[in-house]
Amino acid sequence: MPTRARNPFPLAIITDFGYRDHYAGVMKGVVASIAPGAPVIDIAHGIPAQSIAAGAIVLRESWRYFPARTVFLAVVDPGVGTARAPIAIETRAGARFVGPDNGLLWLAANQAGIKRIVKLTSPRHRLTDVSATFHGRDIFAPAAAYLWRGVPITTLGPALRPTSIVQLVLPHPVESAREVRGEVIYVDGFGNLVSNIDRPVAEHFGSRFRHKYLSVRIRGGASMRLLDAYGDALKGVPLAIFGSFGLLEVAIRDGNAAMHFAAGPGSSLSLVALEGRT
């Protein structure tokens, strides 16, 4: 298959469809029908149902580990069948993103550098019958498959201006005299609480307190030490760490921090300077 030999990059899929039904599988069937030989990678179908922010964060943390021209097909779509547009985005980094215009694609596409956005309107590049309930199958999977096959993005529909699509903005941490106030933006499957505080912010803050201890406080209460590895903690003891997102996390070794602290997206998570000996 010449198409394939020239196109060894994957088509990678993220959804909140779960693993109980055929929804994700049917999308892969549509891809296989339109783009036979496309290497399909399931990133995750277990995004919490309807959670656009969780899907957007997962997509942002995933895209740069894939081959440059990968087509990402992402569907978390509580507004399916309403006026929200179906879109595709081409980026300067090479990655392409296909999904609903509800913020889901924004974090990743913005990081990859938005080059072109189109609204998916071409009737030749969707299934013949488009339902009001399953655009993943009827619109997004076909568009992603045609992009993988080399159809120019501009063929899929009219251009949209970057400022006209929905932007998902995560909260910024706030630095004050004695703390950086952040919040939990993501909870992973291990129960780790991932915050919006990245390493540069923490280092800037820490550099002001050479002779003090830094501590991490969750929900304004319990505080814990900042460690270098999960395995450095005792079992069952809470710890803070810069995790694989490059963001400050609160975790419990062999435990579940989200349950332990009854915390989730929106819970406060701060970096605090404590008095201490030199």
Next chain:
Amino acid sequence: MPTRARNPFPLAIITDFGYRDHYAGVMKGVVASIAPGAPVIDIAHGIPAQSIAAGAIVLRESWRYFPARTVFLAVVDPGVGTARAPIAIETRAGARFVGPDNGLLWLAANQAGIKRIVKLTSPRHRLTDVSATFHGRDIFAPAAAYLWRGVPITTLGPALRPTSIVQLVLPHPVESAREVRGEVIYVDGFGNLVSNIDRPVAEHFGSRFRHKYLSVRIRGGASMRLLDAYGDALKGVPLAIFGSFGLLEVAIRDGNAAMHFAAGPGSSLSLVALEGRT
């Protein structure tokens, strides 16, 4: 690999084996050993354990979105190791189905048009040691892999008459003067209650009540409006819709209708004509 270039269609798998163990993975290992290069697609391994009807409905809703000659390997098999036969079915639409003769393949194969059925008895087309507990690995995966490679179905064993295999019959809705009485036949991972009432039945009924409202009633109690899109409902408010199955569903936007109504397969779900203004 010449075999592959001529056979770009996939081998697609549905089971109730879940994602905690190696059972589905081992089947894929057997397929890769016998049919190297076969593009394997996981449709779903999260079918509710031992639920033949759920598996049969998922397979029926999946097959027609795949390339024409796809081989479907389906295993929901509470009778493994007993007298129930292992079978393969060739259809007029091109799809092939491999699995236990317990009704699991019936709805899909019947829809695709049964052309030929064989009982999987050929010792050369199964693993050397066949266990009494895992025919998915020992019998079904090898048979599916050999079919994918181009082995004629008649090589796998003796023909069976279509009337001799187990037929899974879903209940039919009953239309009366003021309602169409249906029932829930499937609950998806979002908690949506999928009924056996399809659009033609509903339209025929509705056409008799031009001046009345149509309403959907679940378990003889709560009734709700028929909408065009999930997103047209308010969050948390129950709605009825023709979903991606083409069947009447009851759903709750950003909620779980199965839990809310304590309903599941077998619960009554009816379309009712109400008095109303013109």
Next chain:
Amino acid sequence: MPTRARNPFPLAIITDFGYRDHYAGVMKGVVASIAPGAPVIDIAHGIPAQSIAAGAIVLRESWRYFPARTVFLAVVDPGVGTARAPIAIETRAGARFVGPDNGLLWLAANQAGIKRIVKLTSPRHRLTDVSATFHGRDIFAPAAAYLWRGVPITTLGPALRPTSIVQLVLPHPVESAREVRGEVIYVDGFGNLVSNIDRPVAEHFGSRFRHKYLSVRIRGGASMRLLDAYGDALKGVPLAIFGSFGLLEVAIRDGNAAMHFAAGPGSSLSLVALEGRT
């Protein structure tokens, strides 16, 4: 792609990362970047979190059903970021294993016949930035992908002696006058309780009691019959069987034995000789 045509064997992945996050997906992205065209197979990502023994058992039960030269990438890694070494193992059977040196690879590699072990230290065969929290992405996935591409294992780092890596030893059953005392070593997703008593041990024991009944006793209490197939039992009735592992299991047809008996890894499970008629 010549590499691919010569290498149709798969790269198969087992982790405890679950299906909610991008962790397993990102590993597949790294593999696709380094080894485009490698057929990736997800064995399971639902290993119970941090359970090295469960992962080791699943890997041991999987490897021999895959093509001979398959590369297995396994990550259950509570000690990530600490002193435990990252390793790769080449076996006499042909299979290659990549993962942490914490016992996870031991059962499978030992069964396949360990030929060579290396510590993964080569900076050219890992990602540029190695985190302290995600060696699956940063070290293991790259090493597995390079092995798949044909890079010699000795290029990945210095050799380790087999006696220097962590060995995971499962408990042995103990045969006495009237019973074989074993224990549960694995609980599968159906709730089946898999013991450490294999068929040869059971047959040796049984051959001494020609005129007595054999029974299986769980947690020193309830006892049940040894059957040939799950389907031979009535629904809801406990049974014992030699399952797909080739090990004695306790199961409940259409039920969950682990919940029913409140049993799990470590619970006693014995084969007992009862008095009986000839």
